[in-house]
Amino acid sequence: MMINLLATGYSKLFRNLAFRVCLIVMTVIPMFLTSVAVMRSSPAAGPLNGIYNTGMMFIGLLTGGFVSVFISQDYMEKTINNKIMAGYSRTAIYLSDLIVTITGTLIMQLTCIVASSLIAIPCRGMYNDSFSRGIGTQLIIFCVISVYAALVLLICTIINSKSYAVAASMIAMILMLIAGIAVYDMVAGKNDAPAAQTEITTEVKVAEKLSFVLPQSQMYVVMDKGLTAKTAKMIGFDVISVTVMSLAGLLIFKRKDIK
Amino acid sequence: MKSIFRAYCTRLFRNIFYILGLAIAFALTYRFTQNGSSMGLLHRKITDFDYSLLASLGIPAFFSVFTPLFLSAEHKGGAFRNKLICGKTRNQIYFATLLTMILAMLIMTAVWTAGALLAASTKPAAEVIVMSIIKVVLYNTAALSYLVYIALTITNEAAVTAIEFMSFQFSFFAVMMLQMIMGAVSDGAGKVMAYIINLIPVGQWMSISAISDDSVHISSAAQLGLSVLLITLMTVYGTHAFGKRDLK
Numbered sequence: 001m002m003i004n005l006l007a008t009g010y011s012k013l014f015r016n017l018a019f020r021v022c023l024i025v026m027t028v029i030p031m032f033l034t035s036v037a038v039m040r041s042s043p044a045a046g047p048l049n050g051i052y053n054t055g056m057m058f059i060g061l062l063t064g065g066f067v068s069v070f071i072s073q074d075y076m077e078k079t080i081n082n083k084i085m086a087g088y089s090r091t092a093i094y095l096s097d098l099i100v101t102i103t104g105t106l107i108m109q110l111t112c113i114v115a116s117s118l119i120a121i122p123c124r125g126m127y128n129d130s131f132s133r134g135i136g137t138q139l140i141i142f143c144v145i146s147v148y149a150a151l152v153l154l155i156c157t158i159i160n161s162k163s164y165a166v167a168a169s170m171i172a173m174i175l176m177l178i179a180g181i182a183v184y185d186m187v188a189g190k191n192d193a194p195a196a197q198t199e200i201t202t203e204v205k206v207a208e209k210l211s212f213v214l215p216q217s218q219m220y221v222v223m224d225k226g227l228t229a230k231t232a233k234m235i236g237f238d239v240i241s242v243t244v245m246s247l248a249g250l251l252i253f254k255r256k257d258i259k
Numbered sequence: 260m261k262s263i264f265r266a267y268c269t270r271l272f273r274n275i276f277y278i279l280g281l282a283i284a285f286a287l288t289y290r291f292t293q294n295g296s297s298m299g300l301l302h303r304k305i306t307d308f309d310y311s312l313l314a315s316l317g318i319p320a321f322f323s324v325f326t327p328l329f330l331s332a333e334h335k336g337g338a339f340r341n342k343l344i345c346g347k348t349r350n351q352i353y354f355a356t357l358l359t360m361i362l363a364m365l366i367m368t369a370v371w372t373a374g375a376l377l378a379a380s381t382k383p384a385a386e387v388i389v390m391s392i393i394k395v396v397l398y399n400t401a402a403l404s405y406l407v408y409i410a411l412t413i414t415n416e417a418a419v420t421a422i423e424f425m426s427f428q429f430s431f432f433a434v435m436m437l438q439m440i441m442g443a444v445s446d447g448a449g450k451v452m453a454y455i456i457n458l459i460p461v462g463q464w465m466s467i468s469a470i471s472d473d474s475v476h477i478s479s480a481a482q483l484g485l486s487v488l489l490i491t492l493m494t495v496y497g498t499h500a501f502g503k504r505d506l507k
Contacts, residue, residue, distance in 0.1 A: 018421065029432070036439055061428055065421040072417035163331040166420040167324050174428075 002092045005083070009100035018069040019104055022062045026108045030054045030116040038123045048120045049129040055112030056141060056219050060148055062108060064173035065166070067101045067152040072162035080258055094253045098153055098246060105145045109138075136227040137219075143238035144215040148173065150242045154249040157256065180216020187211045188224070213237055263347060263355035271363055274329065280321050281370050288314045288374030305469075306383050308391075311375030312468040315395050318367055319402045319460055323427035324420075326360060326406040331416035339506045349502045353411060357494065360403045368396055390479055394467055397486035402460040404490045408497035412504055427461070434462040441474055453477050458485045 013019055033054045041048065074080045074097070083093050121127075127134070152169040159165040186207040211217040218234045271277060288311055295310030333339055333356075342352050372392060382388065406423050413419050434456055441452045456462035456475050463482055465471045 018418065025429075029436075032436060039443060058428075058432070061425065065425055069417050069421050073415075076415070076417065163328055163416040163420045166417045167328055167424065170421065170424045171324070 001088060002096055005088060005092055005096035006099060009096050010103070013070070013100055013104050016070055016073075018066050022066045022104075022108055023111050025058075025062060026055050026111045027115040029058070030112045031119055034116045034119040038119060041124070043124065045124075047125045047127045049127050050137075050223060051120045052113040052116040052127075053137060053141065053219075053223060054116060055109060056144075056216075056223075059105065059109060059112075059141075059145060060173040060177050060216065061170065063105045063145060063148040064152055064170040066104060066108075067149050068156055068162075068166040068169040070101060070104070071097060071153060071156040072165060075156075075162055075258075084258065090254050091250060094153075094157075094246075094250050098150060101149045101153060102146050105149055106142060109141055109145060130226075133226045136231060137222050140218055140222045140231065140234060140238075143235050143242075144219055147215045147238050147241050147245075148176075150245040150249070151176075154245045154252075157249045157253050176214065177216050179210075180214040180218075180220070183207045183210045183214055184217040184220040187217075188220075260347070260351040260355050263342060263352060264358055267355060267359035268362065270332075271329070271359060276325060276328065277363060280325060281367060284317055284321065284367055285370045285374045287317055288371050289378040292375050292378035306381040307379035308375060308382050308388065309469045311371070311379060312391060312395075312464075313470060314375070315371055315468070316461075316464050318364065318371060318395070318399050319464070320427060321367065322360070322364060322399070322403060322406060323423050325363075326403070327410055327416070327420040327423045329360075330356065330407070330410040331419060334414055334416055337506075343506065350498055353407075353498050353501050356411060357404060357407045357497075360407055361400055364399050364403055365396065368392065368399065371395075391467060394463065394479070394482055394486075397483055397490075398460040398463040401486045401489040401493070404493035404497065408493050408500070411497065412500045414504075430459050430461045434459055434465055437462070438471070438475065449474065454481070454485065457482050458489060460486075460489075 030052075034048065034051050037048055037051055080093065084090065151172060155169045155172060156162075156165045159168055186204065211221055212230050212234050215238070218238070222231060222234070291314040292307050292311045295307065295313065339352065343349070376382070376388075405426070409422055409426075410419050413422070437452055437456050441449045441456075444452065453475050454477060457466055457477050462475065463486065466475045466477070466482070
């Protein structure tokens with residue numbers, strides 16, 4: 001049963017205008033930023049390691065926009081109603097929506113990698129950072145994307161008015177982005193300061209803990225330090241977040257009065 | 260047009276989201292102006308009022324969310340069609356909507372000004388303050404004419420909200436990209452880029468709020484002219500597109 005829902009979901013995904021626009025954005029901006037990085041660095045500096053992750057600055061915002069518009073369309077066109085009348089379970093509908101939207105955002109990240117590499121590799125050579133670092137970074141980005149998609153799906157399930165749902169999703173994404181960057185800056189600032197000048201306040205301790213919890217700062221931590229013992233904890237926390245948010249969304253969706 | 264405008268105003272002043280926005284605008288401007296110097300955001304700060312100009316970004320940010328939410332209610336239940344049946348023309352509906360949003364923005368600008376002047380202990384000369392307010396009003400009107408154009412010509416309310424919110428975020432990014440390009444081109448091309456940056460409302464905010472370097476600065480008359488040009492273009496194109504739209 002769920003295979004049918006996934007098939008229609010994917011078919012809808014590739015025809016969705018919001019998704020196509022997001023793909024264009026994820027192609028143009030990384031290409032531009034990579035070109036700037038190529039122009040500003042000397043050829044002797046070697047490959048532009050990590051440039052393929054430039055999309056992580058705005059992947060949250062794009063996820064907020066794309067997922068909320070994609071899901072809202074189902075409600076506004078009454079497709080959800082038709083799926084229920086066709087005999088699909090609400091669990092299958094919710095999970096298929098989650099899988100399709102996570103795949104959509106993953107395709108956006110892949111587009112970003114390809115777009116940046118198309119300029120970076122011919123101009124500055126193949127990346128030479130370790131394979132495990134590259135895989136670890138992509139794994140954490142995948143986890144973060146999943147958290148964002150699950151959160152937006154939850155918001156769209158809770159809020160009935162679709163324009164409010166889109167606005168709430170995007171504001172939530174912006175707040176998470178700002179919080180993640182602020183926490184990471186605070187921790188990075190502490191690490192950069194000389195040891196004698198560093199005072200470990202409660203604020204810094206909390207920021208350190210939060211940097212492993214907030215999705216955006218998780219990405220920066222892995223980009224900066226590579227794979228550490230904390231990476232497993234971050235992934236574990238992301239998995240728990242996605243599970244909890246999906247279960248909460250499912251519970252609400254099962255009781256929701258769909259007109 | 261007066262009756263539509265009055266109806267919109269009644270809805271506006273009852274909107275809890277808008278009232279809350281005004282309160283937050285005052286509180287944020289006051290706090291930002293008073294404590295801005297401790298944040299070390301500006302490189303060439305002269306008076307406390309410079310921090311108020313920095314806080315003025317909250318006005319276009321608020322309207323990029325509020326405009327689609329306020330106007331999306333019009334799409335539901337055939338409000339536009341009802342207005343047409345009552346004998347109102349499409350132009351009257353369009354201009355009444357635009358004027359209501361401009362009024363909402365003017366009230367918010369007044370609140371921002373009050374917060375700024377009450378909190379700033381060091382202020383520039385009166386003519387600088389007046390000129391800054393005129394610029395803020397004009398570039399926000401330009402931003403609103405774009406937002407109203409999008410809200411009245413696209414029927415998918417979810418898409419309108421996403422487009423308007425993202426327009427604000429990505430115009431920020433566009434301005435930064437243009438600044439990066441400016442650094443790599445000649446002086447003549449750089450001047451053209453400075454005009455393009457000032458055509459974007461967020462770019463004009465960046466230019467007047469002392470957060471950017473001098474390269475994006477153009478004369479005040481040119482800034483006002485660019486805002487008026489954008490308002491005219493958006494309104495002409497908007498009324499034309501709204502006139503052709505299929506209203507349900």
